[in-house]
Amino acid sequence: MGKNRRSPAILGFAVGLCLCAAVLPVRAAEPEWPSGPYKYITIDQSVRDALTEFGRNIHVPVKLSDGVKGRLSAGMPIGTAREFLQWVCDRYGLVWYYDGSSLAVATEAEMRTDMFKVDAATLPGIPGRLRELGIADARYPIKIAQNERVVSVSGPPAYIDAVRKALGVLTEPSAPARAREVDGSAENAVPVRVFRGRRAEVETPPAAKHPGESK
Template identity: 35%
Template sequence: MLKKVLCAVVFICLNVGRTLGAPLTLPSTPYSYTVLDQDLAAALQEFGNNLNIRVNVSTEVKGRIRGRIPELPPRGFLDRLIHLYNLQWYYDGLVLYISDAHEAQSRLLVLNPISFDAFKTALDALSISDERYIVKAAPGDGLVFAYGPPRFITLVEQTLKGLLAETQARQSTAGVDRSPHDSVLMLFRGSSSTVIRDGRPDATASPQAPHQDSPVHATNSGRQ
Protein backbone atom coordinates (compact mmCIF):
# COMPACT_ATOMS: atom_id res chain seq x y z
CA MET A 1 0.00 0.00 0.00
CA LEU A 2 2.86 2.36 0.75
CA LYS A 3 4.08 2.01 -2.84
CA LYS A 4 0.84 3.54 -4.12
CA VAL A 5 1.47 6.67 -2.06
CA LEU A 6 5.09 6.89 -3.12
CA CYS A 7 4.22 6.55 -6.80
CA ALA A 8 1.78 9.45 -6.53
CA VAL A 9 4.59 11.90 -5.82
CA VAL A 10 7.53 10.45 -7.74
CA PHE A 11 10.52 12.64 -8.50
CA ILE A 12 13.59 11.96 -10.64
CA CYS A 13 15.92 9.90 -8.42
CA LEU A 14 19.58 8.90 -8.86
CA ASN A 15 21.92 7.39 -6.27
CA VAL A 16 24.35 9.79 -4.62
CA GLY A 17 26.67 9.56 -1.67
CA ARG A 18 25.15 12.43 0.27
CA THR A 19 21.50 12.93 1.02
CA LEU A 20 20.68 16.21 -0.71
CA GLY A 21 17.13 15.75 -1.86
CA ALA A 22 17.01 14.72 -5.51
CA PRO A 23 20.59 14.85 -6.86
CA LEU A 24 21.51 18.01 -8.73
CA THR A 25 23.84 16.70 -11.43
CA LEU A 26 26.12 19.43 -12.79
CA PRO A 27 29.11 19.29 -15.14
CA SER A 28 32.59 19.16 -13.61
CA THR A 29 34.07 21.51 -16.21
CA PRO A 30 34.66 25.13 -15.11
CA TYR A 31 31.73 27.50 -15.41
CA SER A 32 33.03 30.69 -16.95
CA TYR A 33 30.79 33.61 -16.08
CA THR A 34 31.97 37.18 -16.46
CA VAL A 35 29.99 39.84 -14.66
CA LEU A 36 30.81 43.34 -13.54
CA ASP A 37 27.48 44.47 -12.13
CA GLN A 38 24.39 42.31 -12.45
CA ASP A 39 21.21 41.60 -10.53
CA LEU A 40 21.68 38.47 -8.39
CA ALA A 41 18.36 36.88 -9.33
CA ALA A 42 19.05 37.44 -13.03
CA ALA A 43 22.48 35.82 -12.69
CA LEU A 44 20.92 32.76 -11.05
CA GLN A 45 18.31 32.47 -13.77
CA GLU A 46 21.02 32.72 -16.41
CA PHE A 47 22.98 30.04 -14.56
CA GLY A 48 20.01 27.70 -14.98
CA ASN A 49 19.53 28.65 -18.63
CA ASN A 50 23.18 28.00 -19.44
CA LEU A 51 23.06 24.56 -17.81
CA ASN A 52 19.55 23.67 -19.03
CA ILE A 53 18.13 23.52 -15.50
CA ARG A 54 14.79 24.97 -14.48
CA VAL A 55 15.38 27.53 -11.76
CA ASN A 56 12.83 29.17 -9.47
CA VAL A 57 14.30 32.21 -7.73
CA SER A 58 12.29 33.64 -4.85
CA THR A 59 11.27 37.28 -5.05
CA GLU A 60 13.02 37.68 -1.68
CA VAL A 61 16.40 37.01 -3.31
CA LYS A 62 17.89 40.46 -3.73
CA GLY A 63 21.27 42.02 -4.33
CA ARG A 64 23.76 42.63 -7.10
CA ILE A 65 26.90 40.82 -8.14
CA ARG A 66 29.80 43.24 -8.43
CA GLY A 67 33.30 42.25 -9.41
CA ARG A 68 34.76 39.17 -11.02
CA ILE A 69 33.80 35.70 -9.82
CA PRO A 70 36.61 33.13 -10.03
CA GLU A 71 36.25 30.41 -12.64
CA LEU A 72 34.67 27.49 -10.77
CA PRO A 73 32.78 24.28 -11.54
CA PRO A 74 29.02 24.96 -11.72
CA ARG A 75 28.42 23.57 -8.23
CA GLY A 76 31.21 25.73 -6.85
CA PHE A 77 29.76 28.79 -8.59
CA LEU A 78 26.32 28.11 -7.12
CA ASP A 79 27.66 27.43 -3.63
CA ARG A 80 29.73 30.60 -3.73
CA LEU A 81 26.69 32.74 -4.44
CA ILE A 82 24.68 30.87 -1.82
CA HIS A 83 27.37 31.60 0.77
CA LEU A 84 28.02 35.23 -0.21
CA TYR A 85 24.36 36.25 -0.29
CA ASN A 86 22.97 34.07 2.55
CA LEU A 87 20.74 31.95 0.34
CA GLN A 88 19.46 28.36 0.37
CA TRP A 89 18.85 26.01 -2.51
CA TYR A 90 16.77 22.87 -2.84
CA TYR A 91 16.35 20.65 -5.90
CA ASP A 92 13.22 18.49 -6.11
CA GLY A 93 14.28 16.57 -9.20
CA LEU A 94 12.57 18.95 -11.60
CA VAL A 95 13.26 22.51 -10.45
CA LEU A 96 16.12 24.15 -8.56
CA TYR A 97 14.53 26.39 -5.92
CA ILE A 98 16.63 29.25 -4.55
CA SER A 99 15.41 31.31 -1.62
CA ASP A 100 16.71 33.73 0.96
CA ALA A 101 17.82 32.01 4.17
CA HIS A 102 15.35 34.15 6.11
CA GLU A 103 12.51 32.40 4.27
CA ALA A 104 13.30 29.08 5.97
CA GLN A 105 10.27 27.61 7.71
CA SER A 106 9.74 25.35 10.70
CA ARG A 107 6.86 22.96 11.30
CA LEU A 108 5.76 20.76 14.18
CA LEU A 109 3.75 17.97 12.57
CA VAL A 110 1.51 15.31 14.12
CA LEU A 111 2.42 11.86 12.80
CA ASN A 112 -0.18 9.64 14.48
CA PRO A 113 -0.96 7.00 13.38
CA ILE A 114 2.15 7.05 11.14
CA SER A 115 5.41 6.03 12.80
CA PHE A 116 8.46 8.26 12.48
CA ASP A 117 10.40 5.43 10.83
CA ALA A 118 7.73 4.98 8.16
CA PHE A 119 7.63 8.72 7.54
CA LYS A 120 11.40 9.00 7.26
CA THR A 121 11.53 5.96 4.97
CA ALA A 122 9.02 7.61 2.62
CA LEU A 123 11.03 10.85 2.55
CA ASP A 124 14.21 8.92 1.77
CA ALA A 125 12.54 6.82 -0.93
CA LEU A 126 11.23 9.95 -2.65
CA SER A 127 14.63 11.69 -2.47
CA ILE A 128 13.08 14.45 -0.36
CA SER A 129 15.34 13.99 2.66
CA ASP A 130 18.23 16.45 2.77
CA GLU A 131 20.93 16.37 5.42
CA ARG A 132 21.24 20.16 5.28
CA TYR A 133 17.70 20.52 6.60
CA ILE A 134 15.94 19.02 9.61
CA VAL A 135 13.36 16.28 10.00
CA LYS A 136 13.54 14.72 13.44
CA ALA A 137 11.30 13.19 16.06
CA ALA A 138 10.19 15.78 18.61
CA PRO A 139 9.37 15.27 22.29
CA GLY A 140 5.75 14.35 22.63
CA ASP A 141 3.34 11.74 21.32
CA GLY A 142 3.88 11.18 17.59
CA LEU A 143 5.39 14.57 16.75
CA VAL A 144 8.06 15.48 14.20
CA PHE A 145 9.96 18.74 13.79
CA ALA A 146 10.88 19.90 10.27
CA TYR A 147 12.96 22.90 9.24
CA GLY A 148 14.18 24.06 5.86
CA PRO A 149 13.46 26.20 2.79
CA PRO A 150 9.84 26.56 1.61
CA ARG A 151 9.94 23.92 -1.14
CA PHE A 152 11.46 21.33 1.20
CA ILE A 153 8.80 21.98 3.86
CA THR A 154 6.03 21.74 1.25
CA LEU A 155 7.21 18.30 0.13
CA VAL A 156 7.55 17.10 3.72
CA GLU A 157 3.96 18.15 4.46
CA GLN A 158 2.63 16.64 1.23
CA THR A 159 4.31 13.32 2.00
CA LEU A 160 2.75 13.19 5.46
CA LYS A 161 -0.70 14.02 4.08
CA GLY A 162 -0.35 11.24 1.51
CA LEU A 163 0.65 8.69 4.12
CA LEU A 164 -2.20 9.71 6.41
CA ALA A 165 -4.73 9.51 3.57
CA GLU A 166 -3.46 6.05 2.62
CA THR A 167 -3.71 4.85 6.22
CA GLN A 168 -7.24 6.21 6.63
CA ALA A 169 -8.33 4.58 3.36
CA ARG A 170 -6.89 1.24 4.47
CA GLN A 171 -8.62 1.46 7.86
CA SER A 172 -11.91 2.39 6.20
CA THR A 173 -11.65 -0.58 3.86
CA ALA A 174 -10.79 -2.90 6.74
CA GLY A 175 -13.96 -1.80 8.54
CA VAL A 176 -16.21 -3.27 5.84
CA ASP A 177 -14.26 -6.46 5.13
CA ARG A 178 -16.30 -9.64 5.22
CA SER A 179 -13.30 -11.92 4.99
CA PRO A 180 -9.56 -11.45 4.56
CA HIS A 181 -9.65 -12.55 0.93
CA ASP A 182 -12.97 -11.37 -0.52
CA SER A 183 -12.84 -10.14 -4.10
CA VAL A 184 -15.95 -8.14 -4.97
CA LEU A 185 -17.23 -6.82 -8.31
CA MET A 186 -20.59 -5.04 -8.61
CA LEU A 187 -22.32 -5.05 -12.00
CA PHE A 188 -25.13 -2.55 -12.54
CA ARG A 189 -27.66 -3.06 -15.33
CA GLY A 190 -30.53 -0.62 -15.47
CA SER A 191 -32.16 -0.53 -12.03
CA SER A 192 -30.80 -3.88 -10.84
CA SER A 193 -27.38 -4.94 -9.66
CA THR A 194 -25.43 -8.17 -9.37
CA VAL A 195 -22.67 -8.76 -6.86
CA ILE A 196 -19.88 -11.09 -7.97
CA ARG A 197 -18.00 -12.28 -4.89
CA ASP A 198 -14.91 -14.41 -5.37
CA GLY A 199 -15.95 -15.07 -8.97
CA ARG A 200 -19.52 -16.22 -8.13
CA PRO A 201 -22.84 -14.33 -8.22
CA ASP A 202 -24.10 -13.27 -4.80
CA ALA A 203 -27.81 -13.04 -3.97
CA THR A 204 -27.44 -9.49 -2.64
CA ALA A 205 -28.86 -6.80 -4.94
CA SER A 206 -29.08 -3.05 -4.56
CA PRO A 207 -32.55 -1.54 -5.12
CA GLN A 208 -31.05 1.91 -5.67
CA ALA A 209 -28.43 1.09 -8.27
CA PRO A 210 -27.41 3.81 -10.72
CA HIS A 211 -28.59 3.52 -14.33
CA GLN A 212 -25.56 2.27 -16.18
CA ASP A 213 -24.49 -0.90 -17.93
CA SER A 214 -20.97 -1.52 -16.71
CA PRO A 215 -18.92 -2.57 -13.67
CA VAL A 216 -18.34 0.42 -11.40
CA HIS A 217 -16.51 -0.95 -8.41
CA ALA A 218 -13.94 -3.65 -7.86
CA THR A 219 -12.08 -4.18 -4.63
CA ASN A 220 -9.76 -6.66 -3.05
CA SER A 221 -10.30 -6.31 0.64
CA GLY A 222 -7.57 -8.68 1.71
CA ARG A 223 -5.54 -7.24 4.55
CA GLN A 224 -1.91 -6.62 3.91
Protein backbone atom coordinates in the same frame (compact mmCIF):
# COMPACT_ATOMS: atom_id res chain seq x y z
CA MET B 1 26.65 -13.00 35.75
CA GLY B 2 27.65 -13.23 32.06
CA LYS B 3 24.31 -11.92 30.96
CA ASN B 4 24.53 -8.98 33.38
CA ARG B 5 27.95 -8.01 32.04
CA ARG B 6 26.61 -7.86 28.48
CA SER B 7 23.46 -5.90 29.32
CA PRO B 8 25.12 -2.41 29.38
CA ALA B 9 26.44 -2.95 25.87
CA ILE B 10 23.06 -4.15 24.65
CA LEU B 11 21.37 -1.20 26.36
CA GLY B 12 23.83 1.21 24.77
CA PHE B 13 23.17 -0.27 21.34
CA ALA B 14 19.42 0.11 21.84
CA VAL B 15 19.81 3.72 22.96
CA GLY B 16 21.95 4.40 19.89
CA LEU B 17 19.21 3.05 17.64
CA CYS B 18 16.67 5.35 19.30
CA LEU B 19 18.89 8.38 18.80
CA CYS B 20 19.41 7.51 15.14
CA ALA B 21 15.67 7.26 14.65
CA ALA B 22 15.09 10.67 16.28
CA VAL B 23 17.16 12.68 13.81
CA LEU B 24 16.98 11.79 10.14
CA PRO B 25 19.67 13.43 8.01
CA VAL B 26 19.60 11.78 4.60
CA ARG B 27 21.64 12.42 1.49
CA ALA B 28 19.64 14.60 -0.86
CA ALA B 29 19.22 14.33 -4.59
CA GLU B 30 21.23 16.94 -6.47
CA PRO B 31 21.16 18.16 -10.06
CA GLU B 32 23.47 16.51 -12.56
CA TRP B 33 26.15 19.17 -12.31
CA PRO B 34 28.11 19.74 -15.51
CA SER B 35 31.70 18.56 -15.32
CA GLY B 36 34.59 21.00 -15.28
CA PRO B 37 34.62 24.64 -14.19
CA TYR B 38 31.50 26.78 -14.55
CA LYS B 39 32.63 29.85 -16.49
CA TYR B 40 30.27 32.77 -16.08
CA ILE B 41 31.41 36.34 -16.66
CA THR B 42 29.39 39.34 -15.56
CA ILE B 43 30.18 43.01 -15.03
CA ASP B 44 26.96 44.23 -13.46
CA GLN B 45 23.97 41.91 -13.36
CA SER B 46 21.17 41.25 -10.91
CA VAL B 47 21.42 38.11 -8.80
CA ARG B 48 18.00 37.06 -10.07
CA ASP B 49 19.08 37.20 -13.70
CA ALA B 50 22.36 35.42 -12.97
CA LEU B 51 20.61 32.54 -11.17
CA THR B 52 17.96 32.27 -13.87
CA GLU B 53 20.71 32.05 -16.47
CA PHE B 54 22.53 29.56 -14.27
CA GLY B 55 19.47 27.30 -14.39
CA ARG B 56 19.35 27.50 -18.16
CA ASN B 57 23.03 26.62 -18.43
CA ILE B 58 22.71 23.50 -16.28
CA HIS B 59 19.28 22.63 -17.71
CA VAL B 60 17.43 22.87 -14.41
CA PRO B 61 14.47 25.25 -13.81
CA VAL B 62 15.20 27.79 -11.07
CA LYS B 63 12.47 29.16 -8.80
CA LEU B 64 13.39 32.36 -6.96
CA SER B 65 11.56 33.81 -3.99
CA ASP B 66 10.64 37.50 -4.03
CA GLY B 67 13.35 38.15 -1.45
CA VAL B 68 16.22 37.22 -3.75
CA LYS B 69 17.91 40.54 -4.60
CA GLY B 70 21.31 42.11 -5.13
CA ARG B 71 23.73 42.59 -7.99
CA LEU B 72 26.73 40.60 -9.15
CA SER B 73 29.93 42.32 -10.19
CA ALA B 74 33.22 41.14 -11.66
CA GLY B 75 35.68 39.13 -9.63
CA MET B 76 33.71 35.94 -9.10
CA PRO B 77 35.86 32.88 -8.32
CA ILE B 78 36.17 30.11 -10.92
CA GLY B 79 34.91 26.74 -9.77
CA THR B 80 32.32 24.07 -10.47
CA ALA B 81 28.66 24.88 -11.09
CA ARG B 82 27.80 23.80 -7.55
CA GLU B 83 30.56 25.98 -6.12
CA PHE B 84 29.29 28.95 -8.13
CA LEU B 85 25.77 28.48 -6.76
CA GLN B 86 27.04 28.12 -3.21
CA TRP B 87 29.29 31.19 -3.58
CA VAL B 88 26.35 33.33 -4.70
CA CYS B 89 24.19 32.02 -1.86
CA ASP B 90 26.87 32.59 0.79
CA ARG B 91 27.56 36.12 -0.43
CA TYR B 92 23.95 37.24 -0.66
CA GLY B 93 22.42 35.37 2.28
CA LEU B 94 20.56 32.77 0.23
CA VAL B 95 19.78 29.08 0.55
CA TRP B 96 18.95 26.56 -2.17
CA TYR B 97 17.07 23.30 -2.36
CA TYR B 98 16.67 20.82 -5.22
CA ASP B 99 13.53 18.68 -5.20
CA GLY B 100 14.49 16.44 -8.08
CA SER B 101 12.97 18.60 -10.80
CA SER B 102 13.65 22.26 -9.98
CA LEU B 103 16.06 24.36 -7.94
CA ALA B 104 14.43 26.67 -5.39
CA VAL B 105 16.40 29.64 -4.02
CA ALA B 106 15.19 31.68 -1.04
CA THR B 107 16.69 34.01 1.54
CA GLU B 108 18.06 32.87 4.89
CA ALA B 109 15.37 35.01 6.53
CA GLU B 110 12.75 32.76 4.96
CA MET B 111 14.13 29.67 6.68
CA ARG B 112 11.70 28.32 9.24
CA THR B 113 10.88 25.35 11.44
CA ASP B 114 7.51 23.64 11.30
CA MET B 115 6.27 21.12 13.85
CA PHE B 116 3.28 18.96 13.03
CA LYS B 117 1.69 15.74 14.15
CA VAL B 118 1.42 12.65 11.96
CA ASP B 119 -0.35 9.33 12.27
CA ALA B 120 1.54 6.72 14.30
CA ALA B 121 1.51 4.33 11.35
CA THR B 122 3.33 6.92 9.23
CA LEU B 123 6.37 7.37 11.51
CA PRO B 124 8.40 4.24 10.60
CA GLY B 125 8.16 4.92 6.87
CA ILE B 126 9.14 8.60 6.89
CA PRO B 127 12.90 8.18 6.16
CA GLY B 128 12.38 5.72 3.33
CA ARG B 129 9.58 7.71 1.74
CA LEU B 130 11.57 10.93 1.69
CA ARG B 131 14.59 9.09 0.26
CA GLU B 132 12.59 7.43 -2.48
CA LEU B 133 11.03 10.74 -3.52
CA GLY B 134 14.41 12.52 -3.50
CA ILE B 135 13.11 15.07 -1.00
CA ALA B 136 15.33 14.56 2.05
CA ASP B 137 18.38 16.80 2.44
CA ALA B 138 21.14 16.27 5.00
CA ARG B 139 21.52 20.05 5.35
CA TYR B 140 17.99 20.25 6.71
CA PRO B 141 17.54 17.31 9.12
CA ILE B 142 14.15 16.10 10.24
CA LYS B 143 13.54 15.31 13.91
CA ILE B 144 10.85 12.99 15.21
CA ALA B 145 9.42 12.75 18.72
CA GLN B 146 8.23 9.14 18.61
CA ASN B 147 6.04 9.21 21.72
CA GLU B 148 4.23 12.42 20.73
CA ARG B 149 4.15 11.53 17.01
CA VAL B 150 5.47 15.02 16.24
CA VAL B 151 7.73 15.78 13.27
CA SER B 152 9.99 18.84 13.31
CA VAL B 153 11.35 19.99 9.96
CA SER B 154 13.61 22.99 9.37
CA GLY B 155 14.68 24.56 6.10
CA PRO B 156 13.61 26.81 3.24
CA PRO B 157 9.91 27.02 2.31
CA ALA B 158 10.21 24.76 -0.75
CA TYR B 159 11.77 21.99 1.34
CA ILE B 160 9.19 22.18 4.10
CA ASP B 161 6.33 22.23 1.60
CA ALA B 162 7.79 19.17 -0.15
CA VAL B 163 8.06 17.26 3.14
CA ARG B 164 4.53 18.20 4.15
CA LYS B 165 3.16 17.08 0.79
CA ALA B 166 5.07 13.79 0.92
CA LEU B 167 3.69 13.04 4.40
CA GLY B 168 0.17 14.09 3.50
CA VAL B 169 0.18 17.11 5.81
CA LEU B 170 -1.65 20.20 4.63
CA THR B 171 0.61 23.21 4.04
CA GLU B 172 -1.90 25.55 5.65
CA PRO B 173 -4.06 23.34 7.90
CA SER B 174 -7.52 24.60 8.66
CA ALA B 175 -8.71 24.96 12.26
CA PRO B 176 -10.87 21.78 12.13
CA ALA B 177 -7.96 19.80 10.66
CA ARG B 178 -5.60 21.05 13.35
CA ALA B 179 -8.09 20.16 16.06
CA ARG B 180 -8.74 16.63 14.80
CA GLU B 181 -7.27 14.09 17.22
CA VAL B 182 -7.79 10.46 18.11
CA ASP B 183 -10.93 11.18 20.13
CA GLY B 184 -11.99 14.08 17.88
CA SER B 185 -11.79 16.70 20.63
CA ALA B 186 -10.02 20.04 20.38
CA GLU B 187 -8.83 19.83 23.97
CA ASN B 188 -6.25 17.20 23.01
CA ALA B 189 -5.08 18.95 19.85
CA VAL B 190 -1.37 19.71 19.53
CA PRO B 191 -0.64 23.30 18.36
CA VAL B 192 1.06 23.76 15.01
CA ARG B 193 4.28 25.61 15.72
CA VAL B 194 5.94 27.69 13.04
CA PHE B 195 9.30 29.29 13.81
CA ARG B 196 10.50 32.01 11.47
CA GLY B 197 13.88 33.50 12.26
CA ARG B 198 13.88 34.53 15.91
CA ARG B 199 10.11 34.78 16.13
CA ALA B 200 7.96 31.83 17.11
CA GLU B 201 4.32 31.75 16.13
CA VAL B 202 2.19 29.17 17.89
CA GLU B 203 -1.23 28.42 16.47
CA THR B 204 -3.71 26.72 18.80
CA PRO B 205 -7.01 25.53 17.38
CA PRO B 206 -10.12 27.10 18.95
CA ALA B 207 -12.12 25.04 21.40
CA ALA B 208 -14.83 22.98 19.78
CA LYS B 209 -18.37 24.22 20.31
CA HIS B 210 -21.04 21.77 21.34
CA PRO B 211 -24.60 21.78 20.05
CA GLY B 212 -26.71 24.36 21.84
CA GLU B 213 -23.80 26.65 22.74
CA SER B 214 -24.08 30.26 21.72
CA LYS B 215 -21.53 31.72 19.32
